[in-house]
Amino acid sequence: MRPDPLRCADRVGRLRSTFPETDALLILNSKNIRYLTGFTGGDGALMVGRDWLTLLVDGRYLTQARAEAGDAEILEFRRRAEGIVETARRHAAGSVGFESSVLSVEEYLKLREALPEGSLRPLPDTFQLLRAVKDDDEVDRIREAARIAGEALAAVRGMIRAGVREREIALELEYRMRRGGAERVAFETIVAAGANSALPHATPGNREIADGDFVKIDFGAVCDGYHSDETCTFAVGRVDERRRDVYGLVREAHDRAIRAIRPGVSCGEIDRTARSFLAEAGLGDAFAHGTGHGVGLDVHEMPRLAAGREEKLRAGMVVTVEPGVYLPGHWGVRIEDTVLVTEGGAEILTPTSKDLTIIRSRARRPARGSQKQGGA
């Protein structure tokens, strides 16, 4: 489904008015291009002038661009930098703002050589907040993605038991998300059991789940371009007291962070809420990543809920809250929800309960391999 053309026009207008002193903005991030025009292809360049809008694509995407981005002038390029230079010249753009985190040095040097000195200007970091506040349609899509993902997890929940391999669960979960209506999966699903759960970004491998394992599942779906992101950590079989305690501490850090969310609070403050709680419990070093990030057309986007981030939360932002504790060589716990910032606080969009779930099932077969280690 294409975004409403009026919404695109509104977004372009908002962008133009944010940078009134720049003659043209050069947009290369494909998700930003989609947000502003509806074009879903790759490898293009969007130029936003004061009273003009030009989408540059190569021959592969010409038909698609005309169909999807009706409000923009569509031009074909053979070399992207040349198309950008020609368009800037045609409109006599004396200043061109660009996404410095996206433009490569290679293309930058080509543009700098061809355009008047000083005309290329990195857009400020605040530009990256362009898509941070979602409208109702966007929230509906994230909500739908989260629903599809949650139903898929519920459907494969019975597979999580001793003797089953990580990758079998990951594959079935992804298949179910797509059968359930996801246009794709949001990212490569993580299913990490035992010692692998101590790797924040483990790749699902041939390790069999064993009695006593934590099984960390980080998964998401995509609906009309919008992502969901959720992590559940299940306990299989016996759970010793230490694991139970740490799960409870991570859960409390997660809950406190969500309770702290409301418009006007800084992103760094949410991170501090979760981090200081775990640090007081002696687990500060074991929480080796930020507390969360924005979710939308990208699964990781602005804002970041991390130490020192001054941006203020606003109603309509959608962010993850995902504290974790990782004990290398042993095990780890992460608990993650995708959350909408509302006028009154926060609404959790991901549907799965984050209470400690202990799966007491019989193994698929005698758990001979229960001491087996191994990764991807």
Added chain:
Amino acid sequence: MRPDPLRCADRVGRLRSTFPETDALLILNSKNIRYLTGFTGGDGALMVGRDWLTLLVDGRYLTQARAEAGDAEILEFRRRAEGIVETARRHAAGSVGFESSVLSVEEYLKLREALPEGSLRPLPDTFQLLRAVKDDDEVDRIREAARIAGEALAAVRGMIRAGVREREIALELEYRMRRGGAERVAFETIVAAGANSALPHATPGNREIADGDFVKIDFGAVCDGYHSDETCTFAVGRVDERRRDVYGLVREAHDRAIRAIRPGVSCGEIDRTARSFLAEAGLGDAFAHGTGHGVGLDVHEMPRLAAGREEKLRAGMVVTVEPGVYLPGHWGVRIEDTVLVTEGGAEILTPTSKDLTIIRSRARRPARGSQKQGGA
């Protein structure tokens, strides 16, 4: 499976000897880092000095880097640019070569500010050929990926008939590849029927296959990090003479290009072989992309088989050959194999026959929707 540490040492040695006048090389492309060290995580930086090798990662990847990249010194960074600057200073590197197509302007400006003037030097384009010639282990993995993908296509072949939706076929094909041993799919599978087949990069949607359609399927698997890439175009039901002719012309362009492959021939010459043949048939404008590209740890890598590319083919390179003809609003044909350059010519690694296959099956249900257009 990790690459053999000796192979990694050999690759690092080859890289060092290619740039004897540069004190240090800064590698940011994650596939290049994997190729040189075995580290499979994201977001790192590898610095290759004359007699030192340092892998910089953030906290999320520390455990994984130590396990996978045993031959490198592993350092943790909080901000990547700071880690790079510290490492360059510690080794008094007066010149640092970098991948200009990978480094962002944002990070470049930080590095330029902190390092001595003139020390940052873009690596020449030839650097991108680093991974172009594959060793036997790499070819085996690509061959295995192609085998898995081909078997999956054979398994879903019976689904390709009138009344079935594009996305249903894409989903089952991807599921079969992964059940068959692919660690992931090489890229989002394209299944494009009817008018969608005229879009080179269509996304599978809800369009139902209709009698008389071409169905273009572009798919690949990943095995131990290595990709395969193959496109088959099937005819469903009646095939008019024009379609039959165009299929035959694309097939002939494909065959001629493969017959032209041997060590010493330039990449541009292979492209010219396919392109001039289609141009003489009046279809030059309808072939709107290059003839092929390298395949390996990335599904698109060097070399490119495109107009004007002077690089010479070498034995051990693995490339696609994929001419196509696209008639916007009507239909399209692409025929693609992944091919190994051998001493004597070329060996096709992708297993599916590229003879015109006409699928004469009954529709799943009465083909009411056969005139229905529609995309993703």
